[in-house]
């Protein structure tokens with residue numbers, strides 16, 4: 136590499152199969168080494184992680200101290216993956232890293248932080264908790280702040296990181312290098328520019344199409360009640376036709392994820408689930424089993440949509456059409472990475488056609504129809520639907536929904552809210568809304584009655600006039 140990267144790092148990169156730089160690396164690494172802030176927007180699987188890990192390690196090797204760099208990631212699994220890249224590439228300099236993510240032992244983490252690791256890789260919530268509760272470490276001397284999946288960290292999705300980011304940004308020095316990366320930076324560009332304060336070097340891959348050429352993108356227009364039968368059919372077909380295969384299935388809720396996983400297991404498919412209602416240890420274990428091909432199917436919610444790099448994944452199936460094109464881009468980006476081929480199949484019902492159009496408009500490419508064997512799907516339809524229903528009943532008999540409520544309450548407590556008060560507030564709000572709706576309906580009714588009366592009155596008047604006119608004649 137002619138990018139100013141030292142020999143030891145080049146040697147180390149080779150161990151990861153990194154020989155020639157990808158475009159995002161070619162452009163961003165020199166800028167980072169020059170000391171500039173950097174915003175890199177490049178397609179999924181194009182090597183954005185090494186684009187920041189390599190120059191940071193080089194700078195660290197020139198002046199090693201802790202805590203030198205802070206990396207923020209939206210999910211715990213992605214944080215763990217970034218930590219792995221730092222560990223492999225930073226081995227020759229004896230890199231000390233530390234991962235600070237939620238639902239893992241906080242005391243152990245505090246101890247690790249106090250030992251001044253070179254690099255801290257964290258999810259915002261847990262790091263903010265440590266900053267608020269502990270004085271055994273500080274981030275006042277960090278040289279680098281990295282926001283991986285930067286747009287996700289800034290948007291107000293179901294997990295809102297903005298408050299935690301405020302705490303973190305308040306704890307780090309203003310004089311630092313800020314590096315922001317994602318495959319979808321453009322929506323949040325202005326907010327991101329505020330975080331990268333020193334007129335950042337901005338690099339975006341030029342291609343019009345937002346997904347990679349090696350990805351074959353298909354859709355299947357089907358009725359809602361046939362989704363699972365198609366899913367089973369697609370998996371069976373892949374299993375029959377390929378010796379080496381691996382599929383990621385994305386669903387929209389934790390419950391659906393759990394039901395599909397149970398159902399596919401009943402069909403003896405080797406699959407595991409990954410969603411936010413699982414214990415963190417289970418989550419890491421599920422991912423490890425999928426990565427090592429012990430299980431060939433991962434059924435996941437969008438917690439696995441961004442950043443995860445599992446080279447063996449050949450197929451992504453969207454069990455639901457993503458409501459946001461951005462989510463689609465990240466989901467299908469779990470396959471066809473680093474120049475490999477891959478296929479994505481999105482299940483679209485008659486109610487989701489507008490979503491499909493929005494996706495096509497955003498990615499600047501048309502999805503093609505997938506030719507499925509409908510007869511085969513019809514043959515298994517009843518069996519699949521009965522099995523699915525059985526799994527739903529089975530799940531309902533467990534405390535899955537209850538756990539969800541408990542998790543919600545826990546989250547509220549962490550946010551400093553009183554769950555009971557919140558509950559009351561919600562039900563009162565619902566009551567007020569209901570009353571308002573009733574009031575509106577009553578007004579509507581009265582207006583309609585008035586209109587009707589006016590019409591009747593007009594009609595009578597007209598008839599009377601007509602009668603009088605007739606008499607006059």
Ligand SMILES: Nc1ncnc2c1ncn2[C@@H]1O[C@H](COP(=O)(O)OP(=O)(O)OP(=O)(O)O)[C@@H](O)[C@H]1O
Nearest residue numbers: 153155156157179180181182183184318442444473
């Ligand atoms: N220069 C390179 N040559 C070959 N492979 C590379 C190179 N750089 C990175 N890779 C490999 O490409 C894969 C994808 O890289 P990475 O996970 O960094 O992608 P990404 O751009 O961050 O994707 P996403 O947007 O999905 O997070 C990894 O397995 C990585 O080891």
